[in-house]
Amino acid sequence: MTKSCVKCGKTFDEKMIDDPAAQKYPSCPDCWKEWTSYAVMVMNEMRLDMSMPEHRKALRKYEKVFFGLEKPEGELQKNPDKKPI
Ligand SMILES: [Zn+2]
Numbered sequence: 001m002t003k004s005c006v007k008c009g010k011t012f013d014e015k016m017i018d019d020p021a022a023q024k025y026p027s028c029p030d031c032w033k034e035w036t037s038y039a040v041m042v043m044n045e046m047r048l049d050m051s052m053p054e055h056r057k058a059l060r061k062y063e064k065v066f067f068g069l070e071k072p073e074g075e076l077q078k079n080p081d082k083k084p085i
Pocket of ligand 1: 005
């Protein structure tokens, strides 16, 4: 079954995904790979400990923002007059 990637819009075959974590929402292998390396960076920078529920929650937030499912926190307050391009 083909799906279109939630991040880049490319279509990909579901069978290409071997990481069950990548199937939470449609993400192509390229974007998922990009996210996993970004996640490592976030974990190092934020000193996240994946054994702690609060830290896992924080990472999930980054994940949603990365895939465009959620707006980064505080963006609206920072740029109240920003017009969509
Ligand atoms: Zn993609």
